[in-house]
Amino acid sequence: MERKKGIDKLEEETIWDIIVIGGGATGLGIAVDAAQRGFKVLLLEKNDFAKGTSSRSTKLVHGGVRYLAQGNIKLVVEALRERGFLLANAPHLTRVQEFIIPSYAYFSKWYYGIGLYLYDFLSRKLSLGRPRIIGKKSLLKAMPSVNKKGLKGGVVYTDGQFDDARLAIALAMTASDLGATVLNYCSVTGLIKKNGFVCGVQMQDEIGERALEVRAKVVINATGVFVDTILDMDDAASPAAVMPSQGVHVVISKKYFPGTAALMIPKTRDGRVLFAVPWHDAVVIGTTDTPLNIISEEPVALDEEISFIISHFNEYTDANITREDVLSVFAGLRPLVKTSNLGNTALASRDHTILVSKTNLITITGGKWTTYRKMAKDAVNNAAFVAKLPIIKCRTRRLRLHGFAEGIQYGTSLSVYGSDATQIRKMMIDQPELAEQIHPNHPYTKAEVVWSVEHEMAMQVEDILARRSRILFTDARAAIEAAPRVAEIMAGVNGEGVEWIAEQVTSFRELATAYLPQAQTG
Numbered sequence: 368m369e370r371k372k373g374i375d376k377l378e379e380e381t382i383w384d385i386i387v388i389g390g391g392a393t394g395l396g397i398a399v400d401a402a403q404r405g406f407k408v409l410l411l412e413k414n415d416f417a418k419g420t421s422s423r424s425t426k427l428v429h430g431g432v433r434y435l436a437q438g439n440i441k442l443v444v445e446a447l448r449e450r451g452f453l454l455a456n457a458p459h460l461t462r463v464q465e466f467i468i469p470s471y472a473y474f475s476k477w478y479y480g481i482g483l484y485l486y487d488f489l490s491r492k493l494s495l496g497r498p499r500i501i502g503k504k505s506l507l508k509a510m511p512s513v514n515k516k517g518l519k520g521g522v523v524y525t526d527g528q529f530d531d532a533r534l535a536i537a538l539a540m541t542a543s544d545l546g547a548t549v550l551n552y553c554s555v556t557g558l559i560k561k562n563g564f565v566c567g568v569q570m571q572d573e574i575g576e577r578a579l580e581v582r583a584k585v586v587i588n589a590t591g592v593f594v595d596t597i598l599d600m601d602d603a604a605s606p607a608a609v610m611p612s613q614g615v616h617v618v619i620s621k622k623y624f625p626g627t628a629a630l631m632i633p634k635t636r637d638g639r640v641l642f643a644v645p646w647h648d649a650v651v652i653g654t655t656d657t658p659l660n661i662i663s664e665e666p667v668a669l670d671e672e673i674s675f676i677i678s679h680f681n682e683y684t685d686a687n688i689t690r691e692d693v694l695s696v697f698a699g700l701r702p703l704v705k706t707s708n709l710g711n712t713a714l715a716s717r718d719h720t721i722l723v724s725k726t727n728l729i730t731i732t733g734g735k736w737t738t739y740r741k742m743a744k745d746a747v748n749n750a751a752f753v754a755k756l757p758i759i760k761c762r763t764r765r766l767r768l769h770g771f772a773e774g775i776q777y778g779t780s781l782s783v784y785g786s787d788a789t790q791i792r793k794m795m796i797d798q799p800e801l802a803e804q805i806h807p808n809h810p811y812t813k814a815e816v817v818w819s820v821e822h823e824m825a826m827q828v829e830d831i832l833a834r835r836s837r838i839l840f841t842d843a844r845a846a847i848e849a850a851p852r853v854a855e856i857m858a859g860v861n862g863e864g865v866e867w868i869a870e871q872v873t874s875f876r877e878l879a880t881a882y883l884p885q886a887q888t889g
């Protein structure tokens with residue numbers, strides 16, 4: 368995946384079959400699907416791949432136990448099927464995770480047990496294992512820091528867990544392997560129309576600082592919470608398609624939550640579920656559901672959201688954490704499908720919707736990371752119909768994603784690179800200095816920085832520390848400390864000078880400070 372080659376292709380007089388706007392889960396899934404059907408695809412992402420919502424999820428590949436309680440069986444069945452496909456197609460980025468719901472009343476463990484039995488039943492052949500009712504002793508063995516007062520036992524069930532931003536990179540590389548041109552740091556600034564129909568986009572190469580025009584038979588708007596900006600370019604009077612809702616996660620050290628099981632709190636004070644999930648040597652706790660009117664590329668956690676998460680976690684454990692114990696806090700915006708007069712976004716549907724404008728612009732919004740493949744299939748079917756492209760069946764259900772290899776287990780050294788790990792190991796053998804870590808507390812090496820610059824389109828220090836490695840999300844302070852070293856390595860690969868290094872370090876430090884709740888509250 369080489370950015371320069373991709374940019375050069377834009378100079379050619381080409382009419383693409385499909386242009387996809389947005390390089391999150393939805394857009395990247397569409398690029399993979401369309402490229403596999405043999406279409407000529409261009410994907411344009413304004414920032415880095417997965418810079419938006421797609422790097423800020425709870426990291427669950429799941430059917431959604433909560434949606435079952437809301438009676439949305441169709442969504443749960445669909446997501447459970449997709450969970451099964453994703454676990455099979457990307458074993459280097461996903462794994463089966465055990466969750467425990469602790470019970471403080473005798474009745475509740477049976478109540479949740481029955482619900483989870485149904486949840487498992489709906490996954491049919493793709494079941495990850497039956498739920499089990501367990502006693503207090505077994506629960507404490509699996510989850511030693513759980514609150515013991517009044518504990519009656521609990522329910523164990525299984526779901527999927529993954530690395531969201533790394534999956535996005537794997538999708539970008541899969542699309543590229545299949546012939547698609549995928550470009551980060553290319554923003555769409557306008558739509559081109561002919562006879563009243565959209566036939567291309569005006570774009571800006573944010574790195575080369577150049578404006579270009581590219582043409583296509585059909586354009587798909589997959590910009591998450593930003594879909595309305597593109598819809599406005601099409602028709603300034605178009606009604607809003609999304610209602611954004613913010614979700615926040617707090618990350619703490621594993622020492623406050625030892626063991627391998629994840630905690631599921633089935634009912635928070637606002638009627639949501641809350642998870643504490645072991646992830647990359649840390650624990651991710653979340654999330655919230657706060658309706659917002661303003662959307663931003665770097666959403667900031669509200670003070671009350673952080674307090675809400677900490678107080679619920681402390682209620683269910685003996686950990687007694689404070690803001691000082693938080694390693695990182697991150698916020699993401701759900702692109703929920705707009706429904707009128709819905710006050711509580713927690714109740715809003717997580718289904719996806721496809722809109723086809725009078726001008727043939729296709730817009731897709733809503734959905735979940737877990738269902739990205741099905742969303743892509745639906746979007747490409749619509750696009751092919753609208754653009755009168757040849758009818759070719761979607762075949763992504765069994766498509767192995769970039770890096771797939773038998774026997775690789777997510778969570779082991781370099782596993783997120785899948786089969787590419789062999790080449791990274793070779794780099795460390797050939798140049799032993801590349802085996803050095805970029806920060807003493809994290810296993811991430813210099814070789815990985817070089818690899819990501821050369822093969823994964825990492826352009827900025829933030830791309831490395833937030834989405835190629837996940838250090839910003841698991842330990843913001845360490846990410847700030849590692850930034851100068853990362854900038855130097857990147858500058859060495861790209862032939863950049865001291866000015867570039869200084870600018871990168873300053874802007875990353877500014878961004879990363881917002882991931883420290885201590886800094887946020889002063």
Ligand SMILES: Cc1cc2nc3c(=O)[nH]c(=O)nc-3n(C[C@H](O)[C@H](O)[C@H](O)COP(=O)(O)OP(=O)(O)OC[C@H]3O[C@@H](n4cnc5c(N)ncnc54)[C@H](O)[C@@H]3O)c2cc1C
Pocket residue numbers: 388389390391392393394411412413414415416417418419420421422423424425426427428429553554555556589590591592593612613614615654655698699700701702732733734735736737738
């Ligand atoms: C707090 C939270 C927790 C979640 N947890 C889970 C979970 O555990 N499991 C799960 O399955 N799902 C989860 N989800 C849902 C899932 O993360 C989202 O549904 C998914 O990431 C949305 O992807 P997207 O591609 O539609 O949007 P995004 O990831 O936001 O991608 C849209 C992209 O479009 C780009 N863009 C915008 N404007 C332009 C432009 N003009 N030109 C070019 N590009 C542009 C943006 O930069 C952005 O990268 C969660 C969501 C949230 C908010």
